[in-house]
Amino acid sequence: MYSGLSLDQAPPISVVTRFFLTVPIFGLALCGLILVNPQAVLTPNHPFSLAVIHLFMLGVITMSMIGALFQMQSVLGGRPIPSAQGNAFLIHLFLLIGIASLSSAFILNSPPLFIVASLFLGAGILHSANLILPLLFGGGIHDTLRGMRLALISLFITAVLGIIMASEYANASFSGFHEAIRTSHYSLGLVGWIGTLIIAVAFQVIEMFYVTVAYSAWCKRNAFRIIAAALLLKIIWLFGALPLAWMFDLVIAALLIGFATTTANRLNMRKRRVSDVSIWFWFFGIGLLVVSILFYGVFEVSGYPPALSASLIAFALFALSVILGMIGKIVPFLVWFHLNSAGYMDAPIMSNIIPQTRAKYLFALTVLTAFLALEGVILPDAFALAAITGGGMFALLLFNLMNALRLYRHTLTHGKRFEQM
Amino acid sequence: MILEFMRDDHRACDHLYTEAEAAVLAKDLEKAASLFQDFAEATLHHFDMEEKELFITFEKRTGMMGGPTQMMRYEHQQLRTLLESMRLALSENRPNDFFGIGESMMIMLQQHNMKEEQMLYPMIDRALDTDAGLMIQTLREMVR
Numbered sequence: 001m002y003s004g005l006s007l008d009q010a011p012p013i014s015v016v017t018r019f020f021l022t023v024p025i026f027g028l029a030l031c032g033l034i035l036v037n038p039q040a041v042l043t044p045n046h047p048f049s050l051a052v053i054h055l056f057m058l059g060v061i062t063m064s065m066i067g068a069l070f071q072m073q074s075v076l077g078g079r080p081i082p083s084a085q086g087n088a089f090l091i092h093l094f095l096l097i098g099i100a101s102l103s104s105a106f107i108l109n110s111p112p113l114f115i116v117a118s119l120f121l122g123a124g125i126l127h128s129a130n131l132i133l134p135l136l137f138g139g140g141i142h143d144t145l146r147g148m149r150l151a152l153i154s155l156f157i158t159a160v161l162g163i164i165m166a167s168e169y170a171n172a173s174f175s176g177f178h179e180a181i182r183t184s185h186y187s188l189g190l191v192g193w194i195g196t197l198i199i200a201v202a203f204q205v206i207e208m209f210y211v212t213v214a215y216s217a218w219c220k221r222n223a224f225r226i227i228a229a230a231l232l233l234k235i236i237w238l239f240g241a242l243p244l245a246w247m248f249d250l251v252i253a254a255l256l257i258g259f260a261t262t263t264a265n266r267l268n269m270r271k272r273r274v275s276d277v278s279i280w281f282w283f284f285g286i287g288l289l290v291v292s293i294l295f296y297g298v299f300e301v302s303g304y305p306p307a308l309s310a311s312l313i314a315f316a317l318f319a320l321s322v323i324l325g326m327i328g329k330i331v332p333f334l335v336w337f338h339l340n341s342a343g344y345m346d347a348p349i350m351s352n353i354i355p356q357t358r359a360k361y362l363f364a365l366t367v368l369t370a371f372l373a374l375e376g377v378i379l380p381d382a383f384a385l386a387a388i389t390g391g392g393m394f395a396l397l398l399f400n401l402m403n404a405l406r407l408y409r410h411t412l413t414h415g416k417r418f419e420q421m
Numbered sequence: 422m423i424l425e426f427m428r429d430d431h432r433a434c435d436h437l438y439t440e441a442e443a444a445v446l447a448k449d450l451e452k453a454a455s456l457f458q459d460f461a462e463a464t465l466h467h468f469d470m471e472e473k474e475l476f477i478t479f480e481k482r483t484g485m486m487g488g489p490t491q492m493m494r495y496e497h498q499q500l501r502t503l504l505e506s507m508r509l510a511l512s513e514n515r516p517n518d519f520f521g522i523g524e525s526m527m528i529m530l531q532q533h534n535m536k537e538e539q540m541l542y543p544m545i546d547r548a549l550d551t552d553a554g555l556m557i558q559t560l561r562e563m564v565r
Contacts, residue, residue, distance in 0.1 A: 075532050076539060140543045208531040211435045271439035274446055274520065333528045340525075341499070349521035 011070055011084035013338045013408065018092050019067025020327055021401055026059025026099065027394030033107075034387035038380045042309055051106040056316050057189060058121070059099045062155075064323045065197055066091065066128055069148075071330065076144050076204065079135045087131055094124030105169070114170035118163045125159035128152075143220035147200025150224045154192025154231070161185040180238040191252055192231050194319050199223060199259055201326075209329075210279065212266040219262070226255055246300055253293045260286045277359040281325025281366070288318035288370060306377045313377065317370045324366060324397065328359050331401060335408045344415040353404045358396065365393035422553040423475070424542040426560070430470075431534045434463045442523065445516050454511050461504045462565060464530075468497045470560045475545060478556065482548045489541050496533045500526065 030052050034041050040048035070088055074080040081087060098121030105113035129152045136149050161181050168174050175181075207214050234248035264286050267279060292314035299307035332353035339347035369390040376383025437460035444453035476490040503526040510518040549556055 075535050140540055142539045145539070204535060208435075208534065209527065211439050271436060272442060273439075274442055329528065333525060336525050337529065349518065350524045351517070351521040 010074060010334070010337065011080065011088070013334050015084045015088040016067050016071045016334060017331065017401070017405060018088060019063050019070070020331065021398075021405075022092070022096060023060050023064050023323075023327075024394040024398035024401070026055050026063065027397070028391055029103075030055035030059070031387040031391040031394060033103075034390070035384055038376065038383040038387065042306075042377065042380060042383060044305060044309070047106040047109060051103040053312070054106070055099065055103050056320075057194070058095070058102070061194055061316070061319050061323065062125075063092075063095060063099075064327065065194070066095070068201075068323075068326065068330065069128075069132060069197075071334070072148075072201070073132060073135065076142075076148065077132075077135050077139075079139060081131060081135065087127075091124050091128050091131075094120045094127070098122075098124055102166070105166075111170040111172075114166045118166040118170075122159055122163045125155060129156040129159075143224070144200045144204050146224045147196050147203065150228050151193050151197035151200060154188045154196060158185055158189040158193055161188070177239060180235075180241075183238050184235045187231060187234060190315060191227060191256075194315075195256065196224065196227055198319060198322055199227075202259070202263055205326075206263060206266055206282075210267060210276075211271040212269060215262060215266070219258070223255060223259070227252065230255075249296070249300065253296065256289060256293055260289045275356075277356060277363050278325040278329050280363050281321045281328070284363070284367060284370070285318045285321030285325070288314045288321060291374070292318060310374055310377045313373050314370075317366075317373065321366055321370075324362060327397070328354055328362070328400075331404050335404050339408065339411050339415065342412075343417045344411050345417065346415050347411060348407055353407055354400050358400055362393060362396050362400065365389055365396060369393055422557060423546045423549065424538065426557050427467075427470075427475075427542055428538050430463075430467050431538070434460060434467060437463055438523075438527070442520075445511070445519055448516070450511060450514060450516070454508075457508065457511055461508060464504065465501070466563070466565045468501070470563055472497065474559055474563065475556065479545045479548050483544075489536075489544075493533070493537065493541065496529070500530060500533065503529070 033048060033052050033055070037048050040046045041052045043049055070081055070084060098117050098119075101113045102117035102121060104110065105117050133149065133152050133156075136145055136152070161184055164181055165178070165185060168178060203215055203220050206212055230248040230251045234245055236242075237245040237248065264283065267282055270279075292311045295307045295311035295314060298304065299311060332350040335353050336347050336350055369386050372382045372386035372389060376386050437456065441453055441456035441460050444450075444456050472494060476493070480486050480490055503522060506522050507519055507526060510516075510522060546553055
């Protein structure tokens, strides 16, 4: 009855940090692209725009989320990912090559690079889903696990649709379903993968780490069912070219607004009052989620294209804000935890690994970047400025991560260790 | 049943910690020491309930001796050390260290609680079946 269940503590630190370390590098690359041609990036379906979108959604967001999944799986999934080091190495490598190829394929309009991207991204994402999904079935079940299942299934289908589109781009031949595939691809990617995983994690993290009132059991039980049903019906509607597909967007928007207000309310009423930059990142992210939904509503009503760009930018920055807050907690914890577990007496405490001052600077740069990027929808000069502040933000993130790992390695080499019992 | 009982106890301990943390924040270290003592005692009592009754009964019922319960015991040991470091930091008037160690303790404690609430307690509930009520009675009667 209980075979295969293990409550192991954590995979080796390199499993998680290899994903996190790549995040600022892709971030810096996309900021560079924006700086080179901000106007092109703001033009829908322009190759620069598609390259930047995929660098962000895959290189920054998906890379961090898969890294976090390797860590979360042993805590929330009950069964750790097998051969975590080898699998993390392979998945990371495939994603790295795939993301770099895809972005280059868009910019250079190169059919061979689209094929390389399909192969490596497809292999990386499908292998991740194939590796983790079976671990989420067959054991106990709880609400966060349901969310993780939906997120991974959505990522899997997003990747399949992406491969189909990449082959269309490679052959410069687009099927009659291209628009339906494209809309399904980004709906599943944004809401099914990114939105769902963030909600699933919030259901655990907000209540337990910040000591808040619990989310209602009804919400936790039904949120993922509603998202799954709305996405499935939307896709059917899109492929059937049926009218009123926006109804499903409305349902998802209502659910996301409900999540945002409930989370903000819980954080506001939290019992832990100690100052913590990760809470600022959560609040700011939630605010951006609401802004994104409002702009999407404006676009649906008016058809004004900049409103859609603003909605996408706000959604991307919502995810980034939450992720930066979480990385700022996870990395110092992992450094401390692995050193402490290995018996190092002088393992640095979390606040000395990424000091609050630097975490606050990172938050300030995130806020500045978000305001400039949203303003940039109307004023391309502001968008170029957002690329500069965004570059600063990713550079600081890289510095924080490298410094944390430097401290880790320094303690491993020079630290005092308890004798092993 | 076990899940609800033990989860409520986790939350009660968390609440005690927030009160101690708030007192340190308010720089009332005397009050903080007393509130932290309440939190530490409640948490250690929770560990005792698990190690002296719940885990032993579960292991006898299922024959799982070296599995998840062993890992939970190991984590209890790590958490006991952290609680002692925090108590020392308070008694030596080092509030920054208290917060620094407290951050690690809180993340570790919550990860530990998640594993128990999501996986272990439901397993114990299944293993104890109709005897869960009796077990809760035994746990309630355990002296702090």
